[in-house]
Amino acid sequence: MDLRFLGGADAIGKSALLVNDSLLIDYGLEGGTPARTPPDVDPDAVVVSHGHLDHVGAVPSLLAGGRRPPIHWTPPTRELAELLARDTLKLRENQYDRPFTRAEIAALGEVSETHGYGEPFEAAGHEVTFFDAGHIPGSAHVLVEESGRSPAGGRTQAGDDGATRLLYTGDFHTGDQRLLAGSSARPDADVVVCESTYADVRRGDRRETEERFARALRETVHRGGTAVVPAFAVGRTQEAMLVCDAHDIDCYVDGMGVEVAKRLRRVEGYLRDPDAFRSAMRHARFVTGRRGQKKRIAAQNTVIITTSGMLTGGPAMTYVPEIRGSPTNLVAFVGHQVEGTPGHRLLEEGRAAFDGRVLPVAARREAFDFSAHADRDGLRAFLKDYRDAHVLTVHGDATDRFAAELREAGFGASAPTNGERVTITE
Known part of the structure; x- marks a missing residue:
């Protein structure tokens, strides 16, 4: 061969x-x-x-x-x-x-x-x-x-x-x-x-990671903040939706991950728990509006799961600048941030480029390892x-x-x- x-x-x-x-x-x-x-x-x-x-x-x-x-x-x-x-x-x-x-x-x-x-x-x-x-x-x-x-x-x-x-x-x-x-x-x-x-890499216990993630989201909203979860459109967005639904956390979902979720409904036999997926779809609020609606959502005490997962584009580039000014807010990464991307810079330095401008981000930053690789x-x-x-x-x-x-x-x-x-x- x-x-x-x-x-x-x-x-x-x-x-x-x-x-x-x-x-x-x-x-x-x-x-x-x-x-x-x-x-x-x-x-x-x-x-x-x-x-x-x-x-x-x-x-x-x-x-x-x-x-x-x-x-x-x-x-x-x-x-x-x-x-x-x-x-x-x-x-x-x-x-x-x-x-x-x-x-x-x-x-x-x-x-x-x-x-x-x-x-x-x-x-x-x-x-x-x-x-x-x-x-x-x-x-x-x-x-x-x-x-x-x-x-x-x-x-x-x-x-x-x-x-x-x-x-x-x-x-x-x-x-x-x-x-x-x-x-x-x-x-x-x-x-x-x-x-x-x-x-x-040796990864920690996934159940502990999930509990820590859910706790961080709940505490952020309870304190009057907004949590933005940059997530990859395929797989990670839907996983974050399921975690939020399992822990009774309300969330918005924006970006291409919305269309991916809808397409997965057509092939739900390939999912671990189709009933849980349908429940997460029912309870998530999908964002279909333009920039003005996104800014209004960012002003709420809520959780927003959105592409792009490394802050290289997508609706995340609207949401993160809107919440960057307060440490009450949270940017919760659920995927690996490749060196050189805005997401990596935000995690490491507390600042990132948005619309060509490098801006400081006072919002808290945390990373949660939900990798889908062995x-x-x-x-x-x-x-x-x-x-x-x-x-x-x-x-x-x-x-x-x-x-x-x-x-x-x-x-x-x-x-x-x-x-x-x-x-x-x-």
Whole structure:
């Protein structure tokens, strides 16, 4: 089996893996100006692990010039991919570097093929099966087999029937969230391409984090303040909604996370608790108005969950300046703040850029780790079932170090780099 790492190998962003020069797994987009995509490729078929920009964001560009490879994904990933693509064009409508066109987004409907978990399908001469990855709704571990071996069978020695089984983990989480249950599927594999986003992080108890988050929101409102919760549109906004509903905390929800929540109602069978999700949808107050309404909401003693999660745009850029002047108010981050973003600067320095002006923020700032990725212990727990496989560590800032630690623990492990070709032999 031949693996070509086009992106997302020794870094986080624009993931893409080409298998046997024919099957493409993921084709992500990295933001900035200009937008960055993996190298151009013309696959026979595409498989997408989940609906985050760094894994699905550049997929419409594969349909340029009349190309029409079939695109395989779960129903939630299909819903999210179209929404993210339209949002990407909206954000770049006045820029020269749009990565695809509206026509290419429309063409997604011509080539889309959806599959549930545990349902094998054929793609570019390979048998492929999705397994629940517990990251965001519809996220999947992708099992790729060169022959018709059943993914449900017991563990056998690598190559004993002349085939290679590749497990591409995608992004995954082994712990339970309110939105999703943790990943529990461990299909047989000879090679594991494993994400390592938090390979050097041990996360605290999630229940304690949730209690601390809920307490901070309640105390802020009780003291007459407003809490703004910058959150990623896909996954984290809905998780924050569920936490607020579970703790009887009223909240507004603004930004693209509103449309994501509505689309997830169409595929609620992929959620951990559809009844809880419907309850959170009923009790949240969705914001549909313009800037004036947002300013009036910010003046209330309330909780506002809003995009953008790193303060790089979105309604958060209205709400945070409105509440910045009082330490009674709170900015509660629920996602990782990448160094160099306004969110990171606000956390570290108490100031950030809004509309081109760097402003001090007197409101309290707190970070709550609601990550939907497996941490160090979660990654090790997942990989203990693959001690006989070769592990390729990707999608992290320290993939070399993680691979070295795995080798010390007795694994066959290595860390490929972007552009590298790896050939798996029996």
